Amino acid sequence: MRLLLTSAGIKNASIHDALVDLLGKPVGEANALCIPTAAYAMPGGVGSAWRFISGRSVISLCEVGWKSLGVLELTALPSLGEELWLPSVREADVLLAGGGDALYLCHWMRQSGLAELLPSLRETVYVGASAGSMVMAPSIGKDFSESYAWKPPTGDDGALGMVDFSIFPHLDHENLPDNAMANAQKWAAGIPRPGYAIDDETAIKVTDGSVEVVSEGHWKLFAP
Known part of the structure; x- marks a missing residue:
């Protein structure tokens, strides 16, 4: 699986170009599924999920001109037969995971079966924003986990471990001191x-384990 892990989505031309490169075709020819699940565990999450899906969020993922856009709500999947949702996931060119609580998102990725499925989706592009990016790390860090109201059954800050680094999003954001x-x-x-x-x-x-930073802003890599 190819990954584009962002802080707030497709915010500039460089990130857009990286997305097109991963897709191998224009955004307007790609079918997308958005995942709003992380939003629900945060205050005001119901409204945040709607704004994300409808393209009215501060996160820019759903409104960038996809050929088609569907909603993949992970909390619904365990109650459904795979025949009702798995074909849509396999047919999608890109999965879009929005922001909110990264540990809640991780929990439902596992409970829904999506986490187990992701490594087999070799031609699919996964685009995360904020929590949707953080969830791909081995852990999110206690500074974040302790700030969340929802607590995972494991009681720790572990995430999916699909990359070997962690992510601190929204660096120096004026509204997030x-x-x-x-x-x-x-x-x-x-x-x-x-x-x-x-x-x-x-x-x-992230392409086949190769990591590249794409930026028109600022960032920092911290060694362990």
Whole structure:
């Protein structure tokens, strides 16, 4: 699976070009499924999920001109037969995972069976924003997990481990003072692996294990 891990979606031409490169075709020829699940575990999550799906969110993923767009709600999948949703996932060119609570998203990726399925989707592009990117790491870091109201059954900050680094999104965002560089440094000191702090103009492109930072903003790689 090819990954484009962003802080806030397709925010500039460089990130858009990276997406097209991963897709191997224009965005307007690609079929997408969006995953709003992470939003529901946050205050005001019902409205956030609607804004994400309808393209009215601060995260830019659903409104970039896809050929088609569907909604993949992970909390519904365990109650459905796979024949009702699996073909749509396999046929999609891209999965779009939005922001919210990364541990809640991780839980439902596992419960729904999507986490187990993802490695087999070798031609699919996964685009994450905020929590949708953080969930791909081995862990999100206790600084984030302790700030979430929802607590996973495991009680820890573990995530999917589909990449070997962690992500601190929204670096130095003017409306998120807790995401300042000083706090990113503190977060990085608490994780036993590389950590990328990225702003909303930055993305991490992962192709066959090769990692490339695409940015028109600023970012920092912290060594473990």
